[in-house]
Amino acid sequence: MKKVYCIGEVLIDFVAERQGSDLSKANQFTKKAGGAPANVACAISKLGGNGIFIGSVGNDPFGKFLLKTLKNEGVDVSLTQLSDTFTTLAFVSLSEDGERDFVFSRGADKELKYNPDLRKNLPGNILHLGAATALLGGPLEKTYGRYLFDGLTKDMFICFDPNFRIDLWKDDEETFIKKCMPFVEKSHLCKFSSEEAQLISGKEDLHDACDALHKVGTKIITVTLGKEGTLLSMNGNKKVIPSVKVTPVDTTGAGDAFIGCLLYQISDLGNFEPVFEDFSLLEKMVATANKAGAITTTNYGAIVALPTKDQLDK
Template sequence: MKKIICIGEALIDFISIDKGKSLIETSGFMKKAGGAPANVAAAISKLGAEAYFCGTVGDDAFGLFLENTFKNNNINTEYMFKLKDKNTTFAFVSLMENGERDFEFSRSADECLSFDMIKDNLERFDLFHFGSATAFLGGELKETYYKAKEYALKNHKLISFDANYRDSLFGDKKELFINCSKDFIKDSHIVKLSDEEAFLISGEEDVEKAAKKIIALGCKFLIITLGKKGALLTTKEKQVLIKTKELKMKDATGAGDAFIGAVLVQVLNDKEKDMEEVVNMANLVGGITTTKVGALESIPSWEEVHEYIKKEL
């Protein structure tokens, strides 16, 4: 079975129980496992490849909860480290009526991953996925990100990058985010961005122009997700909009992570598979994920995806 390592943060999503209210207005929260790399690992596992989560959490009740949740979702936790002197990172999330989210982060353990913790046996992995929302903010995690990328390049591994920009995290550090993103885009086989991220990184206001500018940085495949419109696939040779079926959205959390997970599994399982078909199926996986609340538990298996397709025929 193909192996993918997903490097970055695992955290607790505290999701408001009062849908449509801001974090200021909410009266309470429910606890869910989260963190973009962990969500991607869950998608990869459900869709037929071997997923390793790589990151640091607190040696506390929340870190143990995450570890147990990952194991229950068949995510390998060999590269997940619980730190005694740090707390598990939290994200507080409020779901608005349209399914979009209001975020606040409380960062701690996730920034402490060092390359020495993970450098042994990296040759086992077929693909290195970089999709952390927090890695570019500093700490040992940032240095580890760059070292892991260099390892993957030198050893001819596939590299994927998902920017996962959060304005509440970067604020006045947008240039830092842009520059670090470009460092990873130029070396990646597959890049997935939202339209907001594409505009920010490229400086363009038109998505097709933004895509052309970004693909010129060096990546092979660029996928810009456009919400209900679908996804724009760009290579050096062509651009194509791959439309998606609009589903009734309850929660957008984890949809982008499910999408890129579906892309990576398909590419690893069949390197000759047409990327338009890959993105079309990933659109479905991401869309189905939005029909439930939460991240990990909302991601469908291929069986669920094919059941959905049968119902639509």
């Protein structure tokens, strides 16, 4: 089984559960471990895979809580760095249908420094780049680009998830799009929400969006559509793979569960070639990943709600 290196942010989600979508009216918050790349690493490890997280946390109680949480889920955090900057925080509101709104207080995640010693361990493995905060400047953005180069030169399978958060980019979406393009160009697999696919491609129709994004360079595209399932696109083939029906209470981490489960299945192949050649194989993988995403929406918080292999099989 291949190792999956997940690079980006890990943070504290302070979740206002059952208090509506207006954060200004929330008065009770529950502390949860979060951050998209960290969630993906946990999703892989909980399924029995080799999830490795590379990021930066503050040398403070919140940072220690995050490291302990990831370790408890079987994630390798030996490459995670401690910073004197305070751990990154996010405040999350949940509406009645489980949809979320975010406000960020950015901290230690931006301090991640490049580790050249890692290069010897990369060949033939998987690199997952989750970009919620990674393109906002600081050492993390430079480190991100250097690991992309390493992934390309070490024959890695590269996955990119833009993780667009409107609170982080305000009225600067054009900069976000521009910074995403090198990763869309070089990655083998890109996972988008429908909004991200439309934003980055400039196309309203999702089939047109996939065509435009393929022209940029990526070979495989998944566009998550919530309860409708996932649009899969590769080699001129497109198909919506349906999800399973659940009653969602919190959609936090559903996309991370999806891509984590998909990468777990790819890591278990031992050989990446079938992924690029067999659309029916990808269909089956995406159907399984849809189940993982759906299960995650039935519980509060991201990491605690991620399914185990037994839950997924049932």
